[in-house]
Amino acid sequence: MKTIKGPALFLAQFAGDAAPFNSWQSITRWAADCGYVGVQIPSWDARLFDLERAASSKAYCDEIKGIAKEAGLEITELSTHLQGQLVAVHPAYDEAFDGFAAPSVRGNPKARQEWAVDQVKKALTASKNLGLNAHATFSGALAWPFIYPWPQRPAGLVETAFDELGRRWLPILNHAEDCGVDVCYEIHPGEDLHDGISYEMFLERTGNHARANMLYDPSHYVLQHLDYLDHIDIYHERIRMFHVKDAELNPTGRQGVYGGYQSWVNRAGRFRSPGDGQVDFGGIFSKLTQYGFDGWAVVEWECCLKHPEDGAREGSDFVRAHIIRVTEKAFDDFAGAGTDEAANRRMLGIG
Numbered sequence: 001m002k003t004i005k006g007p008a009l010f011l012a013q014f015a016g017d018a019a020p021f022n023s024w025q026s027i028t029r030w031a032a033d034c035g036y037v038g039v040q041i042p043s044w045d046a047r048l049f050d051l052e053r054a055a056s057s058k059a060y061c062d063e064i065k066g067i068a069k070e071a072g073l074e075i076t077e078l079s080t081h082l083q084g085q086l087v088a089v090h091p092a093y094d095e096a097f098d099g100f101a102a103p104s105v106r107g108n109p110k111a112r113q114e115w116a117v118d119q120v121k122k123a124l125t126a127s128k129n130l131g132l133n134a135h136a137t138f139s140g141a142l143a144w145p146f147i148y149p150w151p152q153r154p155a156g157l158v159e160t161a162f163d164e165l166g167r168r169w170l171p172i173l174n175h176a177e178d179c180g181v182d183v184c185y186e187i188h189p190g191e192d193l194h195d196g197i198s199y200e201m202f203l204e205r206t207g208n209h210a211r212a213n214m215l216y217d218p219s220h221y222v223l224q225h226l227d228y229l230d231h232i233d234i235y236h237e238r239i240r241m242f243h244v245k246d247a248e249l250n251p252t253g254r255q256g257v258y259g260g261y262q263s264w265v266n267r268a269g270r271f272r273s274p275g276d277g278q279v280d281f282g283g284i285f286s287k288l289t290q291y292g293f294d295g296w297a298v299v300e301w302e303c304c305l306k307h308p309e310d311g312a313r314e315g316s317d318f319v320r321a322h323i324i325r326v327t328e329k330a331f332d333d334f335a336g337a338g339t340d341e342a343a344n345r346r347m348l349g350i351g
Contacts, residue, residue, distance in 0.1 A: 040078075043119075088139065
């Protein structure tokens with residue numbers, strides 16, 4: 001068993017144009033003041049991080065690490081959620097996702113996809129330069145518009161989508177192997193990797209690639225009514241990253257999992273600050289500790305009600321209270337009789 005590291009904070013929801021959220025130096029100081037000891041970096045946000053420089057300059061990475069260290073923080077992982085989304089985009093979402101890309105490739109799906117692959121590879125190289133061993137991303141989606149089987153899906157449609165998804169990601173995963181970094185896909189609605197079964201389908205297409213791992217975020221499982229504790233029992237060997245995010249699902253006679261096209265605050269399923277929703281974090285921290293999870297507990301703050309700065313400060317205390325410092329001895333050691341092999345054989349009646 002191992003003691004989970006943390007608390008850490010994903011900075012994507014906090015970066016902004018106003019101080020202290022508009023520079024790496026000031027946002028790290030703010031995060032430390034909130035009680036965090038680690039931060040996860042959104043690699044696309046140039047206000048905080050220069051991905052191009054990080055991929056090409058170890059000196060720049062040392063500088064970024066040094067600023068974090070001055071604030072009392074470690075960098076936990078880099079994230080390419082937005083770029084990973086663009087590795088695979090169904091045409092129905094072309095316009096909606098174009099804003100995630102560099103202006104030079106917008107309106108050109110082929111160029112945009114090539115740019116996205118290059119971005120994820122650069123983030124993996126940057127992770128190596130930063131001394132990190134895990135990386136957060138999305139898988140993207142080709143089959144998502146067909147998630148509900150009406151109209152009836154043509155035979156082979158989903159299989160073809162996953163074949164192509166695996167084909168696109170395999171060179172990235174091979175680059176991750178060269179860098180010594182795990183690719184941790186956030187299992188998330190809107191991605192083709194949205195539950196355990198779809199993850200297994202992808203894993204099969206990549207030859208059970210050792211670097212194709214999971215970012216575990218129970219909030220997305222609550223909203224799917226998926227057993228998120230059993231999920232840990234099944235996939236713990238592949239879970240290499242953990243987002244502490246809460247959610248609640250309160251179905252009514254008017255709406256359920258799909259939400260009736262309502263705003264987040266009016267949906268039956270909605271995200272909440274840690275501790276304000278329905279997630280059994282005591283069970284999660286216990287299971288991850290039991291299985292020797294060797295990573296960080298990273299707060300991803302998303303709540304439709306609470307102010308983000310309040311959520312960040314409360315989230316730090318929440319994680320700290322849930323981290324289990326693992327025991328170095330058994331609780332019943334005091335009653336040990338100190339027997340030896342000869343005594344054991346006598347107790348069993350085998351001489």
